[in-house]
Amino acid sequence: MDNLFNPEGVIQQAQALAAEAFGxxxxxxxxxxxxxxxLAAILATCRPGDKVILPRNxxxxxxSGLILAGAIPVFVLPDYDSDLDLAHGAAPSTIAQALAEHPDSKAVLLVSPTYYGTCSDVETIAQLVHQSGLPLIVDEAHGAHFAFHPALPISALQAEADVVVxxxxxxxxxxTQASMLHLQGNRVSPDRIAQALQLVQSTSPNYLLLASLDAARMQMATQGEALLDRALHLANNARSRIAQIPGLQVLASDRAATPGFFALDATRLTVIVAGLGIDGFTADEMLHQDLGITCELPAMHHLTFIITHGNTPEDIDRLVDALETLAQRHRNTAQSDTTRSLPTFPIASLQTQATYSPRDAFFAPRQTCAITDAIDRLSAELVCPYPPGIPVLMPGELITQAAIDYLKHIQAIGGFITGNSDPKLNYLQVITEP
Ligand SMILES: Cc1ncc(COP(=O)(O)O)c(C=O)c1O
Structure with missing residues (x-):
């Protein structure tokens, strides 16, 4: 059944059909x-010591890719909505400034869309990056459907990105686990991508996963627009009904007042529950335990749901009914200034001066210390609430009081934290002072 590392038969045919379908x-x-x-995109574009421009979220x-490649991150800040505690994409002007300040960079990497479905202006950014002679890598993990419906945001490949995952x-x-890497143009060599993929993929890939990629491609190529039409219709129906529930708001594209929030994937529903006097983790627990609804991504102020072509009108009714019940239970107890009483964690507070590259920090001698003693030390661990999987502490970065308070708060209200060697988070691993 062909070989993923040297495809000449059915895998080659399936990959060629996917390239055609996704553009x-x-x-x-x-x-x-x-x-x-x-991992492969970074390994294929950066050597040890090379700089890569990327947003902190x-x-x-x-x-992990930076650690493996030994690349040096030049972090830029995405636009941040402080009312909703939401980090969006990076603005074109932010990328332009980083390119001007770091002309020796070797690649730019964007996340678009974010987990919340907010998209960057990838087209403008691709032009800027290409004018500097660099490749643009786009983490489009959440946007595989974009190419198949005109009402969805433009796909990163249409926007001329070089490598899209x-x-x-x-x-x-x-x-689950089945993904695709797409390549276009001549800034990144197909051989280099293939070699990098051979460093990070199994020599015994599961053929059910590979076949499911071919099936997903065929479904989109033959019926994509009609199926996504249905998903968009369901999502729009849910959006307008939820927006009418007193105490709840839904993230909409009319909030796109910053250049880092260029477009919104309408199939992502981010429901802001802070107006009910509860945080998103508490709302998630109630929905899951009592009301038969499991959200994709709970956060401090909101819950995110993904509507796909797998959903039915009954699913949407159940979601809206559950949110109505949740709102009724909490409306009376809601305080008028609840939103302000929930903690926020501005992404800018993560912007610390790193004295170590992620790779050097990963390999540096480390010691375990009580979390209260870890403040102002350099983290040896990558600690991140999951989902969304955006690190709050990353190897080589300064540990701040704000970061610890935030992690502790998320843990206390039932969020999952990953990457920390002590699951209770009483201790952290820090780099041993030279
Ligand atoms: C923005 C983003 N990029 C990359 C990934 C990694 O994707 P995968 O789980 O397919 O390895 C995720 C997973 O949640 C993600 O949210």
């Missing part, structure tokens, strides 16, 4: 999620 020159099937694609797999398992019908 790439070459497509590579991934059996280890977008994680493998992002990247997924943890991107940091998509979790076909998130919004399309592939099995």
């Amino acid at each position: 790439a020159d070459h497509t590579y099937f991934l059996a280890n999620g977008s994680t493998a694609g992002l 990247v997924h943890r797999s991107v940091i 998509q979790s076909t398992h998130k919004t399309l019908a592939a099995l």
